[in-house]
Amino acid sequence: MxxxxxxxxxxxxxxxxxxxxEEIDLHVQENEFVTLIGRSGCGKSTxxxxxxxxxxxxxxxxxxAGQAVSTPRxxxxxxxxxxxxxxxxxxxxxxxxxxxxxxxxxxxxKAKYRDRAHELLELVGLKGFERRLPHELSxxxxxxxSLCRSLIRRPKVMLMDEPFSALDALTRTELSAxxxxxxxxxxxxxxxxxxxxxxxxxxxxxxxxxxxxPGRVREIVEIDIPRPRTLGQNAHLTEVAQISGHLHxxxxxxxxxxxxxxxxx
Amino acid sequence: MSARSWLTHSRTAAVLLPAxxxxxxxGLWWLATIVFxxxxxxxxxxxxxxxxxxxxxxxxxxxxxxxxLETLEGFLLAIIVGVPVALLIVRSxxxxxxxxxxxxxxxxxxxxxxxPLLVIWFGFGQGPKILMVLLVCFFPIVISTASGMKSTPVxxxxxxxxxxxxxxxxFFKLRLRYAMPQIFxxxxxxxSLAVIGSVIAEFVGATSGLGYVITQSGASANxxxxxxxxTLLSIMAILLFYGLVLLxxxxxxxxxxxx
Numbered sequence: 001m002x003x004x005x006x007x008x009x010x011x012x013x014x015x016x017x018x019x020x021x022e023e024i025d026l027h028v029q030e031n032e033f034v035t036l037i038g039r040s041g042c043g044k045s046t047x048x049x050x051x052x053x054x055x056x057x058x059x060x061x062x063x064x065a066g067q068a069v070s071t072p073r074x075x076x077x078x079x080x081x082x083x084x085x086x087x088x089x090x091x092x093x094x095x096x097x098x099x100x101x102x103x104x105x106x107x108x109x110k111a112k113y114r115d116r117a118h119e120l121l122e123l124v125g126l127k128g129f130e131r132r133l134p135h136e137l138s139x140x141x142x143x144x145x146s147l148c149r150s151l152i153r154r155p156k157v158m159l160m161d162e163p164f165s166a167l168d169a170l171t172r173t174e175l176s177a178x179x180x181x182x183x184x185x186x187x188x189x190x191x192x193x194x195x196x197x198x199x200x201x202x203x204x205x206x207x208x209x210x211x212x213x214p215g216r217v218r219e220i221v222e223i224d225i226p227r228p229r230t231l232g233q234n235a236h237l238t239e240v241a242q243i244s245g246h247l248h249x250x251x252x253x254x255x256x257x258x259x260x261x262x263x264x265x
Numbered sequence: 266m267s268a269r270s271w272l273t274h275s276r277t278a279a280v281l282l283p284a285x286x287x288x289x290x291x292g293l294w295w296l297a298t299i300v301f302x303x304x305x306x307x308x309x310x311x312x313x314x315x316x317x318x319x320x321x322x323x324x325x326x327x328x329x330x331x332x333x334l335e336t337l338e339g340f341l342l343a344i345i346v347g348v349p350v351a352l353l354i355v356r357s358x359x360x361x362x363x364x365x366x367x368x369x370x371x372x373x374x375x376x377x378x379x380x381p382l383l384v385i386w387f388g389f390g391q392g393p394k395i396l397m398v399l400l401v402c403f404f405p406i407v408i409s410t411a412s413g414m415k416s417t418p419v420x421x422x423x424x425x426x427x428x429x430x431x432x433x434x435x436f437f438k439l440r441l442r443y444a445m446p447q448i449f450x451x452x453x454x455x456x457s458l459a460v461i462g463s464v465i466a467e468f469v470g471a472t473s474g475l476g477y478v479i480t481q482s483g484a485s486a487n488x489x490x491x492x493x494x495x496t497l498l499s500i501m502a503i504l505l506f507y508g509l510v511l512l513x514x515x516x517x518x519x520x521x522x523x524x
Contacts, residue, residue, distance in 0.1 A: 052427055071429060078427035084420040088442055088519040101428045101438070133519050 001157060001189045002028040002051055007060035009046050019214035020046045026208060026217065028189060035192045035204040039251060043215030044193040048159045051191060052078050064157060074102055076157040077150035081165055083142035085134040092117050092130040095148045113152060120148040124178060140171035160192045164199065176203055180228055197247045201240050202229045209250045219250055309489035314496065317489035329497045331474040335391055335463040339398020340456060347403050351410035372404040377465050384470035394466040401462035402455035409451025413444030446520040449513045456509055460502040
């Protein structure tokens, strides 16, 4: 679904050249959930923006669904760290924004999307809040609206840039459980950026660990834990802990993988 | 509820307190004219001001209408000219560098200094008054619009880009809407200045308007009439200001909470 071949990104700042990404090769399969993880400044967000077509790569090629990416595509949606809702629009019309922007739909088509918007809002537990303004909602609810907005056009690919990192721990776990459920239901390809190892392990099929400055792929870790995965009452705590430990090692300063002590099992 | 919390929170108190303040001020004024036996050509008491108004209410209201019209026309013209200029400034660095120092320079001129020139150039009609209002309103409108247009949050711009929005969509669906609260701030500053502008222009050369009434009554030592005209002016300024506040509440219900 997504192919990155030898992708590199160089920024020209005041302090000179900054090599953000170097020699990134990554293939993401259809319906796969891939998480990019790495320390601050490793270029995870940059990589996501390259796939989104918000930024042209300095070198290498980016393909989505077999086509080279040059501008943002209709079937790719982007979800930000902050909800990024338009403050004057009601919840439902924020969800409808992508439909409105791309236009070209007949009245009937629009009505279908409107129904879908209501379905999505119900799916994330926001039934009854359709007419509210964003400032009347909590941070978690706002991010749910943002999730609905990125789902409205039935995207083939969803790019998510630390979407839950501004939320409190409880809301965060709740939303990542919801995202898992939604992905299983809707079958979309997701590339997800996070700082949280736990989130990466619970959500992903594969975790791509990036090194900082310049960002390179350090290791790609497969996660073979059956779904649905939860943190609370789940049977896979050992595996989660094991993989988390491994990822933690990869991310640590020395970068040496740490083997999990037997005693933890 | 304690008396103190009633005074700070209740709606009735919110209306009542300013009224009490006004009555107190009027009372003090009245008392001063009696206690110090001030001649009414120096300082008329509130009663005399009211009588001066009641003697010729039709005439005074008509003159108020003249000043109001000049103020509104100049104000609207300033919006029509100022907003596009602000948009150009935001759009292009070249225009910004070209115009900004000029705007600052024009704004730095005390407007009353230009008033006599406007009379020389445009005579005693409504034109120079409207122009004066335009001049005083222009700057705050340009500044607030320009800074509002620059205040769009990065993540919202990026959102629209990710949706492949055109520049026009980005402008109308995002930037302009987002700038509205700041534009309104500028408008509120401008409308207060607009009233001052029209009066200044009327002082210098006019045959009608409240400014003209004030200069005329000053010349004939009819201080009470001048006070009546001043009172009408301030009522007009207050109503215009609150009209804008009301409009803002109606048009931008989202802006009160989310900023």
